[in-house]
Amino acid sequence: MSGIGRREFIGAGAALLAASGLAQEKKIQGFDEKDPGALADEAWTPFSDRKVRVGIAGEGVCAFGSAFGFQNHPNVEVVACTDLDPERCKLLQSRVKAKRTYPSCQEMIAKEKELDAVYIATDAPSHVELAIMALDHGLHVASAVPAILGREQLEFIPKLLEAVKRSGKVYQMNETTAFRPQCFEMRKLYEAGAFGELVYTEGEYWHYGPSTGGVGSYNGWRNGLPPQYYPTHSNGFYTCVTHKRFTEVTCMGKPSTQVRYLRSNRYDNNPFGTEIALFRTEEGGMARMAVCWDIPSDGGEIGRCWGQKAFYTKDRYAGPNELVKGVQRKKPNLPPGVPAGDHGGSHGYLMDDFIRAILLGKKPEVDVITALNTTVSGIYAHLSAVKGGETLKIPSFSL
Numbered sequence: 001m002s003g004i005g006r007r008e009f010i011g012a013g014a015a016l017l018a019a020s021g022l023a024q025e026k027k028i029q030g031f032d033e034k035d036p037g038a039l040a041d042e043a044w045t046p047f048s049d050r051k052v053r054v055g056i057a058g059e060g061v062c063a064f065g066s067a068f069g070f071q072n073h074p075n076v077e078v079v080a081c082t083d084l085d086p087e088r089c090k091l092l093q094s095r096v097k098a099k100r101t102y103p104s105c106q107e108m109i110a111k112e113k114e115l116d117a118v119y120i121a122t123d124a125p126s127h128v129e130l131a132i133m134a135l136d137h138g139l140h141v142a143s144a145v146p147a148i149l150g151r152e153q154l155e156f157i158p159k160l161l162e163a164v165k166r167s168g169k170v171y172q173m174n175e176t177t178a179f180r181p182q183c184f185e186m187r188k189l190y191e192a193g194a195f196g197e198l199v200y201t202e203g204e205y206w207h208y209g210p211s212t213g214g215v216g217s218y219n220g221w222r223n224g225l226p227p228q229y230y231p232t233h234s235n236g237f238y239t240c241v242t243h244k245r246f247t248e249v250t251c252m253g254k255p256s257t258q259v260r261y262l263r264s265n266r267y268d269n270n271p272f273g274t275e276i277a278l279f280r281t282e283e284g285g286m287a288r289m290a291v292c293w294d295i296p297s298d299g300g301e302i303g304r305c306w307g308q309k310a311f312y313t314k315d316r317y318a319g320p321n322e323l324v325k326g327v328q329r330k331k332p333n334l335p336p337g338v339p340a341g342d343h344g345g346s347h348g349y350l351m352d353d354f355i356r357a358i359l360l361g362k363k364p365e366v367d368v369i370t371a372l373n374t375t376v377s378g379i380y381a382h383l384s385a386v387k388g389g390e391t392l393k394i395p396s397f398s399l
């Protein structure tokens with residue numbers, strides 16, 4: 001939740017919560033990481049006088065519908081919002097100042113006449129089908145992570161790619177890692193050639209949860225979730241830096257002793273609370289990506305890389321100065337009144353990147369190909385862990 005979002009939450013939101021009986025959720029990791037990193041000296045300059053008309057779906061445990069600041073952007077009009085839960089829908093409306101509400105995302109997509117784009121912040125299993133439906137209705141789509149969830153949804157990949165291609169609309173996955181200060185800087189340096197090819201990358205998503213359950217979820221989609229089915233915060237430290245992909249993976253997991261992984265679950269009774277993957281990268285290098293939920297840790301979404309010419313560890317570049325001369329490594333300023341938001345000050349940047357992609361006809365940093373490269377590789381990692389670490393090939397994607 002952003003600084004501004006949090007104030008609104010405590011004001012209008014708290015009244016609605018109290019009225020609705022919705023319990024205030026406990027603090028969730030990532031929602032107190034507001035530092036956007038060093039910002040460029042140049043002030044924000046307007047880039048269009050048009051407004052994108054956006055519909056927002058989902059205000060669940062993480063209140064992600066309101067957390068990305070669409071309601072604050074000068075080039076956005078929030079025309080509609082929705083949540084299946086009427087109280088959450090009302091709360092979302094109060095936070096994003098939507099003109100109209102709908103009882104479901106499907107109805108909003110089918111019936112709202114003023115929409116240009118939707119932001120899908122519903123539960124993870126619902127993202128891909130809602131995204132395809134919205135694209136088929138000629139709408140631009142920003143989706144919360146992951147793009148698809150688990151092996152059962154692999155069948156949606158060609159349908160999603162086809163929908164993006166046919167519609168010609170923007171599809172973006174809101175991977176927060178992509179606009180964390182470290183990942184942003186690594187990407188700018190990589191693009192400028194300051195690393196050469198990456199030889200080795202590490203990405204980690206540490207998020208310890210209590211034995212009987214972690215963060216809640218709609219219809220319990222987080223219960224027993226295989227860690228590498230949620231791989232985007234770690235894998236993003238390679239895919240969102242290089243815009244390249246992983247070609248194969250071997251992964252290992254240790255059966256958890258936590259109660260939440262000992263129960264039966266919808267993910268083939270997944271027993272793993274921690275999974276460590278070793279990927280071969282498209283550049284011929286290696287990437288070790290960890291998703292760890294059942295072991296105590298400091299928490300965090302962290303990445304490092306070692307290239308042929310330089311490395312990036314401890315949140316800083318170490319390499320020859322001449323390679324970074326003139327490289328703009330700082331995040332730009334956002335429009336006045338748009339908060340950078342949480343998860344390393346990434347929310348506002350993802351939202352702004354989506355709006356720029358629509359209005360300026362540019363590719364978003366996390367387009368459908370990067371989204372799938374970031375997400376699907378994790379699914380194969382989990383499948384490898386289930387097979388005791390067998391090396392599996394990872395498919396490539398194109399439009």
Ligand SMILES: NC(=O)c1ccc[n+]([C@@H]2O[C@H](COP(=O)([O-])OP(=O)(O)OC[C@H]3O[C@@H](n4cnc5c(N)ncnc54)[C@H](O)[C@@H]3O)[C@@H](O)[C@H]2O)c1
Binds near residue numbers: 124175176
């Ligand atoms: N750092 C990150 O990138 C990050 C952090 C937190 C959450 N997330 C993602 O954000 C999304 C939301 O997370 P959450 O914890 O709030 O989810 P949640 O499961 O608590 O809530 C989902 C909400 O979506 C609503 N919903 C489901 N289907 C709908 C439909 N068809 N129409 C309208 N509303 C619908 C539900 O009523 C519920 O309120 C998830 O996909 C999660 O993976 C990403």
